[in-house]
Amino acid sequence: MRPVDPQQFRFRLDLASGVPVYRQLIDQMLIAISSDVLRSGDQLPTVREVAVELSINLNTVVRAYKELEIRGVLKTQQGRGTFITEGTTVKPDEVLRQRRLLQMVSELVARAGGEGFSVSEIRRTLQECFPEEEQKRN
Amino acid sequence: MRPVDPQQFRFRLDLASGVPVYRQLIDQMLIAISSDVLRSGDQLPTVREVAVELSINLNTVVRAYKELEIRGVLKTQQGRGTFITEGTTVKPDEVLRQRRLLQMVSELVARAGGEGFSVSEIRRTLQECFPEEEQKRN
DNA sequence: ACTAGTGTACTAGTTAACTAATACAATGTC
DNA sequence: GACATTGTATTAGTTAACTAGTACACTAGT
Numbered sequence: 001m002r003p004v005d006p007q008q009f010r011f012r013l014d015l016a017s018g019v020p021v022y023r024q025l026i027d028q029m030l031i032a033i034s035s036d037v038l039r040s041g042d043q044l045p046t047v048r049e050v051a052v053e054l055s056i057n058l059n060t061v062v063r064a065y066k067e068l069e070i071r072g073v074l075k076t077q078q079g080r081g082t083f084i085t086e087g088t089t090v091k092p093d094e095v096l097r098q099r100r101l102l103q104m105v106s107e108l109v110a111r112a113g114g115e116g117f118s119v120s121e122i123r124r125t126l127q128e129c130f131p132e133e134e135q136k137r138n
Numbered sequence: 139m140r141p142v143d144p145q146q147f148r149f150r151l152d153l154a155s156g157v158p159v160y161r162q163l164i165d166q167m168l169i170a171i172s173s174d175v176l177r178s179g180d181q182l183p184t185v186r187e188v189a190v191e192l193s194i195n196l197n198t199v200v201r202a203y204k205e206l207e208i209r210g211v212l213k214t215q216q217g218r219g220t221f222i223t224e225g226t227t228v229k230p231d232e233v234l235r236q237r238r239l240l241q242m243v244s245e246l247v248a249r250a251g252g253e254g255f256s257v258s259e260i261r262r263t264l265q266e267c268f269p270e271e272e273q274k275r276n
Numbered sequence: 277a278c279t280a281g282t283g284t285a286c287t288a289g290t291t292a293a294c295t296a297a298t299a300c301a302a303t304g305t306c
Numbered sequence: 307g308a309c310a311t312t313g314t315a316t317t318a319g320t321t322a323a324c325t326a327g328t329a330c331a332c333t334a335g336t
Contacts, residue, residue: 017266021324021325046282046283048283056325057327059284059325059326060324062284063324063325065283076282076284077282077283078283078331079333079334080333081283097255101259101263102263102267104246105246105260105264105267105268106267108246109264109268111242117235117239119264126260126264128157129240129244130247158293186311194296196297197296197297198294198296201295203313214312214313214314215302215303215313216302216314217303217304217312217313218304218312218313277336278336280335281332282331282333283330283332285328285329285331286328286329287326288327289324290325290326291322291324292321292324293320294319294321295318295320296318296320299315299317300313300314300315301312301315302312303312303313304309304312306310
């Protein structure tokens with residue numbers, strides 16, 4: 001249950017990216033876990049610490065933590081803190097996994113682009129033909 | 139410049155689909171043009187006619203017409219009406235084209251799904267790694 | 277028990293996408 | 307030139323996603 005060493009793990013934001021903050025946090029945690037920077041039982045920085053350090057709202061951090069709790073990656077305990085679930089493995093390797101996905105998506109974009117399709121057309125097709133139930137929300 | 143025969147071409151909506159109305163209109167026009175139901179010079183039903191028939195707002199129809207005007211498919215003239223641009227061909231065959239895109243996207247979804255990726259992950263990757271300038275708006 | 281530190285809950289503000297209400301302007305016919 | 311018919315423009319309402327403000331509740335150490 002040791003707290004995480006801030007030297008080892010630290011959130012960073014790219015505000016210009018357009019990627020929602022809470023999702024940046026999620027991604028960084030998953031990557032850190034898969035690359036063993038964060039390990040089972042580790043305590044994550046408290047929601048307030050993160051909020052202050054990144055100058056964002058507490059609830060944004062909560063949202064990120066909560067979503068990973070739903071996925072079973074984290075376990076939060078009121079009054080104590082948030083911890084990496086024991087025995088969590090975040091797939092074989094989340095980094096490689098994401099890279100693989102990026103690879104496949106890139107191929108599609110390239111192939112489709114070669115045939116005159118725009119990215120927004122791809123996005124539209126995805127939305128229209130593969131609607132996914134709305135994200136669970138808390 | 140003959141007006142379109144309502145027996146030949148008629149908008150229909152699927153309100154339950156979740157697909158924005160203006161985009162349904164656009165898609166139906168493209169399909170109709172590519173399948174030669176609508177031909178160069180044809181006058182489309184007026185924005186008011188469509189709005190009344192579908193019980194939607196006039197501006198929603200305007201938006202659809204306007205977007206296709208931007209793409210060069212339609213030509214509108216205030217006080218006269220909206221017409222299919224002379225010499226328009228909407229690509230070799232927009233229907234086949236869309237089908238082709240759907241094919242490619244479906245393959246990706248299937249392949250990625252087989253490796254444990256969800257549609258929303260695909261969507262996320264697309265958004266994050268292939269951001270596209272926001273749609274032009276009028 | 278108190279208290280500092282933790283997560284929780286509730287409410288609200290912001291933005292973008294989409295749709296609507298309503299008034300304005302151009303065209304063509306009489 | 308009046309008028310019916312057409313597209314145009316401006317403003318606003320609705321919803322969902324995202325973020326923030328603020329008060330509440332649990333935990334642990336003293």
